[in-house]
Amino acid sequence: MIKQITVESFHDIGPLLDDLVKERKDTPNALSESVKDDILDWISKGDAEVFALFREGQAVGFVMNYPVSKKIGIIHVDSSISEIDAIRGRLFDEAFESLSQKTDVIRTGGVNLDSTAEAYIISKGFKKYVRTSMKLDRSKIKLLPKPELPEGFKIGAYNPAMRRDVADLIYRANMGHQEAITFPDFFGSIEVTNQFLESIEEMLFYPFSKVILHNEEPVGLCLIIFNSEDRGHIAEVCVDKDVRRKGLARNLLIYAFNHSLLEMEQMQTITLDVTEGNPAKDLYIELGFEEVDEYPLYTWSKQ
DSSP, X not given: OEEEEOTTTGGGGHHHHHHHHHHHTTSTTXXXXXXXXXXXXXXXXXXXXXXXXXXTTEEEEEEEEETTTTEXXXXXXXXXXXXXXXXXXXXXXHHHXXXXXXXXXXXXXXXXXXXXXXXXXXXXXXXXXXXXXXXXXXXXXXXXXXXXXOTXXXXXXXXGGGHHHHHHHHHHHHTTSHHHHHOHHHHSSHHHHHHHHHHHHTXXXXXXXXXXXXXXXXXXXXXXXXXXXXXXXXXXXXXXXXXXXXXXXXXXXXXXXXXXXXXXXXXXXEEEEEETTOTHHHHHHHTTOEEEEEEEEEEEEOO
16 A cells, blocks of 8 residues: 655654665765655655555555656665565656646656666656766866957846846757756746746855846856855856857856856865766866766656
């Protein structure tokens, strides 16, 4: 039997969470000691749905959904239980059924996905994409040349007053692009792109996110998020199709990196994630980014 976990029944999956934390300890995917409190808080706010499969009154596996970000997250099954693959499949089906009634797009992925799990995910209509995590260290940023823009272009700070124009820029720049296929919930329409920018504005990004202006209209964008003082993350980079091949993206990135370096004295690294097949990866390598890791991402679209 599968039941949705509530705040009141959260204790039912306590042993499974303890097992998961122990399993990932001392690995790159180790979980925070506060993971239980975090998940309980997410459930109470509606930011996460948790479904657990019970046998003889005991939870033997669970799956987490994130309705806001439209993701199927962690699936964990007690390793002492037989038919682990079958249980994972049942949990995934429950999560998929719940989310597909709320959204037209779902993403999933994660660590330790074996070939059986991957085949099952693809059988549900998900498409696989390979993402590469990359990083640029502070020492390499200092070696980058001074940015130089063509005449008529200038760089300014992003602000919410220009959100609608920037959302239109992002949508047009990604139309038919690899990232729009991988992340239709971010780039599939101007409306969802506008929502994406609103979520970015709730994070610590001032004054690091930059735009390129031409005749006072945004034609390029670099969104940088700082969730800690020592690490920045590029959430989006794009240039309008009508002004490409002028070196705008390269110089915008260099400008944004150098400005972040000056403002954030403790900053050590800037990171980003790029889908394999995206030609922008060549630019990142040229600027000194190093590949850190690869991971699969699976996207399902009702359309």
